Amino acid sequence: MLFLHLFFSTLWIGGMIYSLLFLKPSLRELPQEEQRRKLLRSVFSRFFSAVFVSIFVLFLTGMSLWHGYRKDFNANTLFHLKLFLFALMTFIFLYIYFFLYRRGRYSHIPNLIGINLLLGVLIMLIITYIR
Ligand code: HEM
Numbered sequence: 001m002l003f004l005h006l007f008f009s010t011l012w013i014g015g016m017i018y019s020l021l022f023l024k025p026s027l028r029e030l031p032q033e034e035q036r037r038k039l040l041r042s043v044f045s046r047f048f049s050a051v052f053v054s055i056f057v058l059f060l061t062g063m064s065l066w067h068g069y070r071k072d073f074n075a076n077t078l079f080h081l082k083l084f085l086f087a088l089m090t091f092i093f094l095y096i097y098f099f100l101y102r103r104g105r106y107s108h109i110p111n112l113i114g115i116n117l118l119l120g121v122l123i124m125l126i127i128t129y130i131r
Helices: 002-027 033-069 071-075 077-101 106-130
Strands: none
Touching: 002 033, 002 106, 033 071, 033 077, 033 106, 077 106
């Protein structure tokens, strides 16, 4: 359970780091706007499918870990802050997917991925502090 939780949190957060630090700067080397859009559409369609799976697996494994092994988190405020941040990350992702990506508005996506990355790192800081 913990392995699946760690693997899919790494997939989501790692994918956001890749998008912002490696993919975005490299896009500028493609001369035409249409080429850049085509590559983004291809990368995002795969990454966003993986994020949907990550959200599902993180929620399921997280609930199992919580109610199966870490009932001590019931009264832990920081843990509930982690859950709130996860919900916020999920809503931001759903906005990115349905209101930006599906409508071809790619230019706004990196900023929101940046916010979600900060929230994900904050979650990892919280859990390593309270576990
Ligand atoms: C982006 C979302 C999330 C990230 C990045 C994340 C990250 C992590 C990490 C890195 C650990 C491992 C700590 C260790 O080394 O033991 C962990 C543990 C845990 N997570 Fe999450 N998590 C996320 C979402 C959730 C959700 C949604 C829940 C609950 C519904 C949850 C519940 C837990 C619990 C209960 C543990 C403790 C496991 C233990 O100590 O045995 N997590 N999480």
